[in-house]
Amino acid sequence: MRRLGIGFYLLLCPFALWLLLLIILPHLNMLEVSLNLRSYTTPKSYTFQNYLNFFEQPLYWNTFVRTAWMSILATLLTLLIAFPMAYYIAKLAKGRSKTLLLMACILPFWLSELVRTYGWMIILRESGLLSGLLRYFGIIENNIEFLYNDASIMLGLVYTAMLFMIVPLVSALESLDDSHIEAGYDLGGSHWNVLREIVIPHAMPGIVSGCIIVFMLSLGNYLTPNLIGGKDSLWFTEQIFTQFITRFNWEQGSAFGILLLLLSSLIVYLGLLLSGQTLSKTMGK
Amino acid sequence: MSDVVNDLSCNLLHKQFDDFVAVDKLSFEVESGSFFSILGPSGCGKTTLLRMLAGFEQASSGDIFIKNARVNDVAPNHRPLNMVFQHLALFPNMSVAENIAYGLKRRKVGRSEREQKIKRVLQRVGLDGSEHKGISQLSGGQKQRIAIARCLVLEPSVLLLDEPLGALDLKLREHMKVELKHLQQEFGTTFVYITHDQSEALVMSDKVAVMNHGRFEQVDTPQRLYANPHSSFVAKFVGNTNVVRGRIGDVGANSRAKVELGDNLSVPASNPQDLAVGSNVELFLRPEAIELTGDATASQISGVFKELLFDGANSTVIVQTSVGDLQVRLPQQKPFELAKGSVVYLSWSSEQCFCLAAENN
Numbered sequence: 001m002r003r004l005g006i007g008f009y010l011l012l013c014p015f016a017l018w019l020l021l022l023i024i025l026p027h028l029n030m031l032e033v034s035l036n037l038r039s040y041t042t043p044k045s046y047t048f049q050n051y052l053n054f055f056e057q058p059l060y061w062n063t064f065v066r067t068a069w070m071s072i073l074a075t076l077l078t079l080l081i082a083f084p085m086a087y088y089i090a091k092l093a094k095g096r097s098k099t100l101l102l103m104a105c106i107l108p109f110w111l112s113e114l115v116r117t118y119g120w121m122i123i124l125r126e127s128g129l130l131s132g133l134l135r136y137f138g139i140i141e142n143n144i145e146f147l148y149n150d151a152s153i154m155l156g157l158v159y160t161a162m163l164f165m166i167v168p169l170v171s172a173l174e175s176l177d178d179s180h181i182e183a184g185y186d187l188g189g190s191h192w193n194v195l196r197e198i199v200i201p202h203a204m205p206g207i208v209s210g211c212i213i214v215f216m217l218s219l220g221n222y223l224t225p226n227l228i229g230g231k232d233s234l235w236f237t238e239q240i241f242t243q244f245i246t247r248f249n250w251e252q253g254s255a256f257g258i259l260l261l262l263l264s265s266l267i268v269y270l271g272l273l274l275s276g277q278t279l280s281k282t283m284g285k
Numbered sequence: 286m287s288d289v290v291n292d293l294s295c296n297l298l299h300k301q302f303d304d305f306v307a308v309d310k311l312s313f314e315v316e317s318g319s320f321f322s323i324l325g326p327s328g329c330g331k332t333t334l335l336r337m338l339a340g341f342e343q344a345s346s347g348d349i350f351i352k353n354a355r356v357n358d359v360a361p362n363h364r365p366l367n368m369v370f371q372h373l374a375l376f377p378n379m380s381v382a383e384n385i386a387y388g389l390k391r392r393k394v395g396r397s398e399r400e401q402k403i404k405r406v407l408q409r410v411g412l413d414g415s416e417h418k419g420i421s422q423l424s425g426g427q428k429q430r431i432a433i434a435r436c437l438v439l440e441p442s443v444l445l446l447d448e449p450l451g452a453l454d455l456k457l458r459e460h461m462k463v464e465l466k467h468l469q470q471e472f473g474t475t476f477v478y479i480t481h482d483q484s485e486a487l488v489m490s491d492k493v494a495v496m497n498h499g500r501f502e503q504v505d506t507p508q509r510l511y512a513n514p515h516s517s518f519v520a521k522f523v524g525n526t527n528v529v530r531g532r533i534g535d536v537g538a539n540s541r542a543k544v545e546l547g548d549n550l551s552v553p554a555s556n557p558q559d560l561a562v563g564s565n566v567e568l569f570l571r572p573e574a575i576e577l578t579g580d581a582t583a584s585q586i587s588g589v590f591k592e593l594l595f596d597g598a599n600s601t602v603i604v605q606t607s608v609g610d611l612q613v614r615l616p617q618q619k620p621f622e623l624a625k626g627s628v629v630y631l632s633w634s635s636e637q638c639f640c641l642a643a644e645n646n
């Protein structure tokens with residue numbers, strides 16, 4: 001076997017450092033902190049109490065379940081909205097309009113997420129654009145607060161995640177040969193048949209990788225639920241923030257962080273099993 | 286419309302893209318159970334024509350009839366014809382059986398009947414037992430046969446084939462030509478085959494339409510197309526031929542003419558278009574119609590042996606003459622000693638030499 005030269009190790013170096021210093025070490029450290037018993041009197045000792053708290057306190061557990069469900073719903077909604085858009089961009093739009101449409105999807109992401117979220121707040125707040133417009137057209141009499149509810153959180157999550165669904169879908173659909181779609185029709189298939197038997201199976205790796213990214217982004221999102229949903233939006237990342245910053249309970253916060261990592265990985269794993277895909281198939285292309 | 290039921294006929298079919306005419310007021314009929322080829326160079330409109338027949342392209346004007354029923358407004362999935370695509374378009378996520386079952390399921394054929402039909406059609410294309418193979422496990426020729434089986438299992442009135450042999454290597458293509466013809470004869474389905482390869486069209490077809498600039502230049506049997514082309518384009522496109530420009534010097538009875546080729550050389554030729562004296566013509570001479578001879582008196586023209594293109598039974602000799610280089614087919618009846626630069630004499634019978642009005646370019 002050929003020995004790997006110094007060039008290989010030099011190229012590997014940034015990646016290995018990044019993985020070790022920014023991913024592995026902090027997580028190991030967090031794992032260690034999460035197993036510490038929080039006490040000011042006894043010397044340092046290890047316990048599972050921080051993890052047990054999660055399962056014993058209904059608030060923590062329910063917040064997590066709510067966050068997971070909302071994220072799954074946001075993922076499905078994003079997929080439903082993004083699929084026709086991606087299909088149009090990949091298959092129907094030609095030349096310049098294709099580039100323009102893709103640009104239009106990417107353009108909002110040139111702004112920071114914070115600015116975009118404040119944009120939505122300007123539209124949705126009680127004295128905001130939407131409320132004002134509805135009043136102007138006489139549809140409502142008094143201003144309505146559109147912020148601080150689950151629907152507005154969902155709106156924010158779907159909006160934030162849209163691009164990360166469209167891009168993998170467009171690239172998956174672009175690789176589908178038009179003649180396969182035509183052959184589907186030629187052999188007597190209806191629109192629905194062709195979509196279900198030919199287009200979706202082909203786009204499946206793109207669908208799954210888009211869903212994984214969107215789900216992870218939603219689950220770990222802090223800004224959108226907090227700003228659009230308000231302080232009582234019960235998002236799991238807020239619980240972690242509260243433990244670390246407000247209550248200064250780093251042990252509990254670390255345990256929540258580790259749990260979020262494990263539980264979200266489990267959900268992604270179940271999703272892959274359900275759709276019959278593998279991680280290497282969806283990410284490896 | 287005539288009384289005979291034709292599987293497919295078109296009446297003044299026209300397709301215009303902005304200011305480009307792809308298919309120009311085309312009228313033709315395809316007899317039931319025949320192998321009909323549309324032969325033309327790329328860009329002649331043959332693909333547009335096929336896509337209009339399949340329903341993927343709307344005609345600008347004119348009618349398409351399948352079994353005397355007008356189908357212009359029928360969606361592709363409801364037309365009684367099927368198409369074998371250029372790259373076959375077999376569904377890669379399905380097995381062989383699932384590919385063939387796709388169309389049957391759309392027709393709500395029951396499971397047991399479906400399995401029988403799949404088994405039978407696989408037998409007929411000579412691939413029985415490969416139901417559960419994946420598409421990627423098949424060879425090029427097998428894929429071809431599955432693509433055809435997938436269509437024929439639906440018993441369409443017409444099968445459209447869009448240059449399906451283009452992607453195969455030469456050896457397999459030669460083999461598939463014969464096989465496609467046999468499949469067509471066995472199933473008795475009307476095949477409409479488009480290609481730019483004249484040899485495919487000639488070998489397989491009952492009738493060939495030579496297409497150019499959106500029109501059919503000639504619709505005829507392969508034999509007549511080769512022997513009696515109606516236009517200079519057809520003569521050049523079908524088969525190999527020597528072309529010499531000239532002018533009609535004299536006309537005789539029975540569509541005979543003397544063609545002046547310059548330098549006081551004039552040769553007798555048939556003049557099927559009955560062109561008048563003085564017309565600019567192109568003289569066509571098939572390489573196999575020319576004989577190399579050592580006898581100067583019996584020959585029409587002399588030349589210098591320039592090059593031998595050896596290709597077994599298809600070997601040709603290039604002879605440099607006063608009217609340009611001529612291709613002559615080898616082997617000849619008589620053995621012939623050839624050395625580069627030696628003088629040779631060419632002769633041909635005037636029946637095998639014909640002139641047609643020169644193309645404008």
